[in-house]
Amino acid sequence: MEAAAEPGNLAGVRHIILVLSGKGGVGKSTISTELALALRHAGKKVGILDVDLCGPSIPHMLKVQGQAVHQCDGGWVPVFVDQAQSISLMSVGFLLEKPDEAVVWRGPKKNALIKQFVSDVAWGQLDYLVVDTPPGTSDEHMAAVDALRPYSPLGALVVTTPQAVSVGDVRRELTFCRKVGLRVIGIVENMSGFVCPHCAECTNVFSRGGGEELARHAGVPFLGSVPLDPELTRSLEEGRDFIQEFPSSPAFPALSSIAEKILNETPI
Amino acid sequence: MKSVKHKILVLSGKGGVGKSTFSAHLAHGLAEDENTQVALLDIDICGPSIPKIMGLEGEQVHQSGSGWSPVFLEDNLGVMSVGFLLSSPDDAVIWRGPKKNGMIKQFLRDVDWGEVDYLIVDTPPGTSDEHLSAVQYLAAAHIDGAVIITTPQEVSLQDVRKEISFCRKVKLPVLGVVENMTSFVCPKCQKESQIFPPTTGGAEVMCQDLQVPLLGRVPLDPRIGKSCDKGQSFFVEAPDSPATVAYRSIIQRIQDFCSLRQPKGEDHVSS
Numbered sequence: 190m191e192a193a194a195e196p197g198n199l200a201g202v203r204h205i206i207l208v209l210s211g212k213g214g215v216g217k218s219t220i221s222t223e224l225a226l227a228l229r230h231a232g233k234k235v236g237i238l239d240v241d242l243c244g245p246s247i248p249h250m251l252k253v254q255g256q257a258v259h260q261c262d263g264g265w266v267p268v269f270v271d272q273a274q275s276i277s278l279m280s281v282g283f284l285l286e287k288p289d290e291a292v293v294w295r296g297p298k299k300n301a302l303i304k305q306f307v308s309d310v311a312w313g314q315l316d317y318l319v320v321d322t323p324p325g326t327s328d329e330h331m332a333a334v335d336a337l338r339p340y341s342p343l344g345a346l347v348v349t350t351p352q353a354v355s356v357g358d359v360r361r362e363l364t365f366c367r368k369v370g371l372r373v374i375g376i377v378e379n380m381s382g383f384v385c386p387h388c389a390e391c392t393n394v395f396s397r398g399g400g401e402e403l404a405r406h407a408g409v410p411f412l413g414s415v416p417l418d419p420e421l422t423r424s425l426e427e428g429r430d431f432i433q434e435f436p437s438s439p440a441f442p443a444l445s446s447i448a449e450k451i452l453n454e455t456p457i
Numbered sequence: 458m459k460s461v462k463h464k465i466l467v468l469s470g471k472g473g474v475g476k477s478t479f480s481a482h483l484a485h486g487l488a489e490d491e492n493t494q495v496a497l498l499d500i501d502i503c504g505p506s507i508p509k510i511m512g513l514e515g516e517q518v519h520q521s522g523s524g525w526s527p528v529f530l531e532d533n534l535g536v537m538s539v540g541f542l543l544s545s546p547d548d549a550v551i552w553r554g555p556k557k558n559g560m561i562k563q564f565l566r567d568v569d570w571g572e573v574d575y576l577i578v579d580t581p582p583g584t585s586d587e588h589l590s591a592v593q594y595l596a597a598a599h600i601d602g603a604v605i606i607t608t609p610q611e612v613s614l615q616d617v618r619k620e621i622s623f624c625r626k627v628k629l630p631v632l633g634v635v636e637n638m639t640s641f642v643c644p645k646c647q648k649e650s651q652i653f654p655p656t657t658g659g660a661e662v663m664c665q666d667l668q669v670p671l672l673g674r675v676p677l678d679p680r681i682g683k684s685c686d687k688g689q690s691f692f693v694e695a696p697d698s699p700a701t702v703a704y705r706s707i708i709q710r711i712q713d714f715c716s717l718r719q720p721k722g723e724d725h726v727s728s
Contacts, residue, residue: 211504211549213582214473218612243583244470244616291470291584291619293626296554299585324472324582325503326551353686354477357546358504364549388646395682417652426611426656 198264199307201314202236204455205342207333207371211358213324215350216379216415218246219425220447221321224346226432227448229275233316236267239280240303240333241323242292248282252428258283263311279310296328303329307336317451324358326365334369343455344372346412346447349403350380352396356403363407374412374454376404377447381414384439391416412450413443458565458598461496461573463715465632466591466603468624470616472582474606475637475675477506478685479704480579483604484511485690486708487575488534496527496573498564499538500591501581502550502557508540512688516541524569537568554586561590575715582616584623592627601715602630604672607663608638609655614663621667632714633670635707636660641677642699652677673707675700 199205208221218241225235239247248254251270258279259266267277281292281302294302312318320337323329345366349359359376366373378400382391394417404411418440424431435441458464467480477499484497499507508514508528516528518541527535539550539560552560570576578595581587592600603624607617617634624631636659640649657663664671678700684691692701 212473213504214471214608243585243619244472246612246616249612249615288615289618289622291623291626293584293589293623295586295589299554326549327503327557328553328586331551331553350473352682354506354509354682357506357509360547361503361549364547365551368549368551383641383650383652385643385646385648386650387648388643390643390645392641392644392679394641394652394677394679396679396686419650419652419654422610422612422652423654423656426654 197308198310198312199318199340202312202318202340203316205318205320205337205340206374206451207320207322207342207345208348209322209330209345209362209366210324210348211326211360211362212349212355215348215355217348218250218321219421220346220348220377220379221319222247222250222425223431223444224448224451225276225319226430227445228317228451230432231448231452234314235276236312236315236318237276237278238306238318238320239278239282240306240320240329242281242294242299242302242329243323245280245282247278247321248280250425250428251276251278253278254282254288256283261311264309265311267310267312277312279306299328300332303332304336326362330365334371342371344374346374346377348377348379349400350395351378351393351399353399356399359403360407363409373409375410375450376400377412378414380417383417412447415440415443458595461570461576461598463574464576464578464595464598464600465711466578466580466600466629467606468580468588468603468620469582469606470584470620471607471613474608474613476606477501477510477579478681479604479606479635479637480577481507481510481685482691482704483708483711484534484577485692486705487712488531491533493533493575494571494573495534496570496576497534497536497579498576499540499579500561500564500587501579502539502552502560502587504581505538505540507536507538507579509688510685511536514688518542521569524567527568527570535570537564557586558590561587562594565591565594584619588623592629600629601718602632604632604711605634606637607634607660608653609636609651609659610653611657614657614660618663618667621669631669632711633672634660634664635672636674638677639674644679672710673703675703
């Protein structure tokens with residue numbers, strides 16, 4: 190179906206990537222943030238749209254929590270994470286009066302805000318828009334896919350952890366992608382093993398192998414395994430640039446290769 | 458719900474902190490006393506983990522004149538989940554809020570649990586339709602309270618504070634907070650590490666700030682994930698683990714709290 194995209198606020202966005210998982214707590218926001226940082230280091234202009242309305246994590250991860258959102262002629266101005274304005278972010282987190290305020294909304298109200306985030310934020314010229322989602326296959330996901338469909342998203346990065354309980358939910362997410370016609374760019378397995386800082390023994394804290402097995406079963410690319418690194422967690426807690434500060438971390442190679450894959454798929 | 462004495466919701470603003478793991482093991486722990494009737498209800502419609510964790514994947518539910526029959530793991534431990542209604546592990550439940558609410562209403566109204574001492578309700582992450590529906594439908598029948606699960610880092614705590622705020626908004630008592638994945642003991646060198654560093658003081662500081670009890674802290678034992686994947690009780694797989702010890706102490710505190718509250722229909726003891 191040819192969707193005539195109105196000029197609108199996404200007209201200047203070249204590529205849209207959704208980050209999904211059926212399962213909560215696998216690292217969608219982490220992967221979204223690190224992907225944005227890695228793409229920035231490759232010289233790209235990146236926007237992040239955080240559509241997790243109940244648990245908006247990204248502002249804190251980029252040290253911009255508490256910032257105000259301003260209006261311009263084109264709509265809401267996204268919050269810039271840095272002086273160079275190379276990463277911009279929109280999240281419901283910026284719209285809350287108090288940070289601990291709960292967003293207790295039913296589906297229709299969530300849908301309405303997500304539509305606004307897509308149509309009423311003045312994103313400007315971006316190389317990439319990374320859309321971070323909450324876990325599940327419900328209102329937020331359908332609203333985001335519907336609102337973004339006219340702009341032909343590049344596809345979805347699907348995140349899992351190694352154990353079967355996660356993979357069990359993520360299989361359903363892959364079905365969701367198929368049903369809504371969203372291409373799966375690939376599967377990322379996060380929290381793959383922990384290297385003990387005392388003795389360097391690697392322990393499979395959350396089992397092993399599930400991500401790769403799932404990719405094989407579903408016939409989608411496997412983009413890599415990201416091990417657990419407390420420095421990564423700490424960087425996100427403190428809003429630091431992990432990609433810049435920890436290039437020798439065991440998590441760095443997998444995170445860079447995900448960004449490489451995206452960059453290779455989208456040559457200028 | 459009239460035949461259910463105690464109702465406990467297991468909540469977290471944050472995903473992946475161990476709600477389902479905790480709910481399952483709370484059920485296992487309570488059901489160890491064969492005279493205690495336990496019911497475990499999984500209202501995570503999109504990501505129903507409980508069937509797998511309880512070793513009941515592939516089971517089907519039946520309908521009779523008295524309603525839906527839960528799947529019984531033991532004579533005194535019944536389980537219900539949307540997972541039992543799906544024919545394939547790849548089936549996705551792509552429902553908007555109102556349809557999810559309808560299913561939850563059915564689960565709470567039409568399941569023939571029988572006489573139950575404890576109903577444990579496992580929830581998805583967030584503060585949305587599922588949580589509102591569960592609280593609304595259960596409120597008339599008196600909920601003992603919510604157990605809130607978190608991990609130590611601020612990214613989790615910031616969502617959990619919202620969940621506590623939600624509980625206060627809907628007047629749901631908070632039994633307390635469980636901090637999961639507190640620390641990791643290397644199986645090789647036995648030294649402790651913090652995989653999820655408590656950069657803002659962890660659950661302990663948050664509980665002090667918000668005046669809610671900290672029920673306990675559970676270390677990360679890799680055998681927990683394996684047990685859940687196999688559908689086995691972690692208490693059976695690793696009875697000597699510090700995680701088992703921590704869980705059991707938390708379960709005892711929850712039981713103590715519930716026994717202070719009289720079941721519906723009798724006078725309440727104010728806590």
